[in-house]
Amino acid sequence: MNWRNLGAYADCFLSLGDTGGQPGSLINFSATVLMARNKKISKRNNGGSDMRKKMFFFQFESPPLIWDRRQESKSKSTPNLLITKKEGLELYEDMVLGRAFEDKCAKMYYDRKMLGFVHLYNGQEAVSTGFIRLLKQQDSIVCTYRDHVQALSKGVSARAVMSELLGKATGCSRGQGGSMHIFSRKHNMLGRFAFIGEGIPIATGAAFTSKYKREVLKEADCGHVSLAFFGDGTCNNGQFYECLNMAALWKLPIVFVVENNLWAIGMSHLRATSVPQIYKKGPAFGMPGVHVDGMDVLKVREVAKEAIGRARRGEGPTLVECETYRFRGHSLADPDKLRDPAEKAHYAARDPITALKKYLIENSLANEADLKAIDKR
Numbered sequence: 202m203n204w205r206n207l208g209a210y211a212d213c214f215l216s217l218g219d220t221g222g223q224p225g226s227l228i229n230f231s232a233t234v235l236m237a238r239n240k241k242i243s244k245r246n247n248g249g250s251d252m253r254k255k256m257f258f259f260q261f262e263s264p265p266l267i268w269d270r271r272q273e274s275k276s277k278s279t280p281n282l283l284i285t286k287k288e289g290l291e292l293y294e295d296m297v298l299g300r301a302f303e304d305k306c307a308k309m310y311y312d313r314k315m316l317g318f319v320h321l322y323n324g325q326e327a328v329s330t331g332f333i334r335l336l337k338q339q340d341s342i343v344c345t346y347r348d349h350v351q352a353l354s355k356g357v358s359a360r361a362v363m364s365e366l367l368g369k370a371t372g373c374s375r376g377q378g379g380s381m382h383i384f385s386r387k388h389n390m391l392g393r394f395a396f397i398g399e400g401i402p403i404a405t406g407a408a409f410t411s412k413y414k415r416e417v418l419k420e421a422d423c424g425h426v427s428l429a430f431f432g433d434g435t436c437n438n439g440q441f442y443e444c445l446n447m448a449a450l451w452k453l454p455i456v457f458v459v460e461n462n463l464w465a466i467g468m469s470h471l472r473a474t475s476v477p478q479i480y481k482k483g484p485a486f487g488m489p490g491v492h493v494d495g496m497d498v499l500k501v502r503e504v505a506k507e508a509i510g511r512a513r514r515g516e517g518p519t520l521v522e523c524e525t526y527r528f529r530g531h532s533l534a535d536p537d538k539l540r541d542p543a544e545k546a547h548y549a550a551r552d553p554i555t556a557l558k559k560y561l562i563e564n565s566l567a568n569e570a571d572l573k574a575i576d577k578r
C-alpha cells in the first residue's frame with residue numbers, strides 16, 4: 202500500500218454498526234406478525250424466508266469471525282455482576298436523559314414550536330449508551346438523521362442540541378444544521394447525515410486518519426477509534442459494502458454499528474433485504490460480525506467493549522448488528538399506521554430503560570429512590 206498517496210484522503214471520516222444476543226429473533230418475530238396479519242404478505246414473506254434458508258445453506262461462514270452471543274452466554278456461569286453501581290447509574294442517567302430529551306422534542310414539535318423534520322430515538326437508547334459511553338473524547342462518531350441522543354451520550358450539552366433544533370446561533374452547529382445535522386468538533390461528532398449511507402465513508406476516513414497518523418506520521422498519542430451508526434435500510438446501500446471492504450483491507454480502527462429497528466420508514470427489512478441477518482456480512486469481508494440484543498444496554502456494552510478494544514489494539518474493524526426498535530414513527534410527521542400494534546406492543550414490553558432499572562434493583566445496585574432522583578434531574 203502506498204501510504205503517501207493514500208494520505209491525501211486522510212481528512213475523510215466514517216462509522217456504523219451494532220449487534221445482538223439473539224440473532225434473528227426480531228426478524229422471526231416480525232415475519233410471524235406479518236404472516237398472521239395478511240395472507241398476501243404472509244405468502245410473500247413465507248416464500249422469502251424459505252428461500253433465505255436455502256441460501257444460507259450454501260453460504261460460506263467463517264466461525265471464528267462470528268461471535269455467537271447465545272453460545273457464549275450458555276457457556277458462562279455469571280456469578281459476577283456486569284457493572285458496578287457507579288457504572289449502572291451512569292448508564293441509567295444517560296438513557297433517561299436521551300428519552301426525556303426526545304419526549305420534550307415531540308411536545309415542542311406538536312406545539313408547533315419546533316419545525317422541520319425531526320426523527321426521534323425512543324426505544325434505541327441502549328445502543329447509543331452502550332457504545333458511546335465507552336469512548337474517549339478523541340474517538341469520533343458519525344450518525345444519521347436520528348442523531349440527538351448520540352450527541353448527548355458523546356457529551357454535547359442538551360442545551361446546545363436543543364438550541365440547534367430551534368435554529369439558534371448558540372446551537373452546536375450554529376443553528377444552521379437543525380435536527381438532522383448535529384455536529385461538534387470538540388466532541389469529535391463528525392456530523393449527522395440526512396442522506397443515508399453518507400456518514401459511513403466519513404467514519405471510515407476518520408479511522409484511516411487515525412491509522413495514518415499513528416503508523417506513518419508516528420504520532421504516538423493517536424489511537425482513536427471511529428464509530429459509524431446507521432440503520433438496517435442503509436445496509437442495502439453501496440457505500441456500506443465499499444467501506445466494509447476498505448476497512449477490512451487496511452485493518453482500520455472502526456466499528457460499524459447497525460441499528461436494525463426492522464423498518465426503513467414504511468419498508469420492512471424483510472421485504473427489502475436478500476440476506477436479512479446483517480451481521481453475517483462482516484465475515485464476507487474478513488471482519489467479525491456480531492449480533493446483539495439492542496434492547497439490553499449491558500449486552501450492547503459487552504459487545505461494544507470487545508469491538509472498540511479490538512479496533513484500538515490495531516486488530517481492525519467489526520460489524521455489529523443491534524436488534525432494536527423505535528417506539529415512535531419514522532419522524533414526528535409519520536402517523537405510524539403501518540406497523541402492526543402487536544409488534545409495537547412486543548417491543549414496548551422490552552423497553553431498555555425499564556430493563557436496566559430492573560437489573561439495578563434486582564442486583565441491589567440501586568433502589569427506587571436512587572433512580573427516581575435521576576428521573577427528576
Ligand SMILES: Cc1ncc(C[n+]2csc(CCOP(=O)(O)OP(=O)(O)O)c2C)c(N)n1
Pocket residue numbers: 347395396397398431432433434435436460462464465466531
Ligand atoms: C441516499 C438516500 N436514499 C433515500 C433516502 C430516503 N430515506 C430517508 S430515511 C430512509 C430509511 C432509512 O432506514 P434505516 O437505515 O433503517 O434507518 P432508520 O430510519 O430506521 O433509523 C430513507 C430510505 C435518503 N435519505 N437517502
Ligand SMILES: [Mg+2]
Pocket residue numbers: 432433434460461462463464465466
Ligand atoms: Mg431502520
